[in-house]
Amino acid sequence: MSMQRSKNYVTSALVVTIIVLIGTVGFLYGKNTNLATETVTQTTTTTLTVTSTITSTSTVTTSTSTVTSNITSDSYTFSPSTPLKILSVWTVVAATQNGERYVTFYVEFENIVSSTVYIVGGCGSGLDLYAFTNSSVLQKIPSGPLCLCPEFIMPLSYGQMHTSITPGCWSGYSIKLLGSGKTTLNFVQYWTNSSSGAQNQDNTMITASFTFP
Numbered sequence: 001m002s003m004q005r006s007k008n009y010v011t012s013a014l015v016v017t018i019i020v021l022i023g024t025v026g027f028l029y030g031k032n033t034n035l036a037t038e039t040v041t042q043t044t045t046t047t048l049t050v051t052s053t054i055t056s057t058s059t060v061t062t063s064t065s066t067v068t069s070n071i072t073s074d075s076y077t078f079s080p081s082t083p084l085k086i087l088s089v090w091t092v093v094a095a096t097q098n099g100e101r102y103v104t105f106y107v108e109f110e111n112i113v114s115s116t117v118y119i120v121g122g123c124g125s126g127l128d129l130y131a132f133t134n135s136s137v138l139q140k141i142p143s144g145p146l147c148l149c150p151e152f153i154m155p156l157s158y159g160q161m162h163t164s165i166t167p168g169c170w171s172g173y174s175i176k177l178l179g180s181g182k183t184t185l186n187f188v189q190y191w192t193n194s195s196s197g198a199q200n201q202d203n204t205m206i207t208a209s210f211t212f213p
Contacts, residue, residue: 067094070092071090073089076206076207083193084110085109087110088107089105091103091210100176101176104165104168105127105166108163109189112159116193117191118153118154118193119162119192120151127164129167129187132175135183136181137178138185142173143172143174166187181212184207184209185209186206186207187205187208188203189203189206190202
């Protein structure tokens with residue numbers, strides 16, 4: 001009798017278990033068929049770094065000139081007669097691209113004393129125009145920025161020669177040739193007996209005449 005009851009109990013348990021499983025499956029299936037669809041949007045943010053390089057271009061305009069003539073002075077005098085002996089005085093005429101003409105003056109000299117004389121060397125000159133006055137032949141024109149170039153005090157021993165020029169980019173002016181004619185100019189060549197660099201301590205005065213065609 002107890003074995004029969006046990007069988008019935010086991011059978012009932014199996015039936016209940018099957019019913020529970022079927023109900024669970026049906027519940028899950030029904031729930032799955034009623035699931036709402038959820039849309040997930042993923043936003044990806046990308047940071048773009050742009051490096052911009054700005055190139056600055058500077059345009060430098062240079063003026064070129066062409067030498068048109070060399071003119072030797074008609075005559076010249078100088079004082080004092082020592083320590084520098086003036087050997088030659090001349091001018092170079094150069095024309096720019098726009099047809100304007102400018103002159104540069106040259107003075108060659110020699111140390112004729114036994115002691116050393118000191119003058120300006122390098123990029124620079126101890127020669128300058130003295131008491132220049134504009135005329136119908138030549139005109140003084142203020143130039144642009146002064147050039148930056150080295151100059152130094154150089155020794156000039158006995159028998160040595162040197163040529164000084166004026167004006168140059170260090171002078172702060174230029175001399176424009178306006179037309180033909182004759183003119184007389186005064187120059188001053190600075191020098192010193194000391195190497196201290198006092199270039200305007202002593203000087204030689206030069207007066208020269210030119211005829212421009």
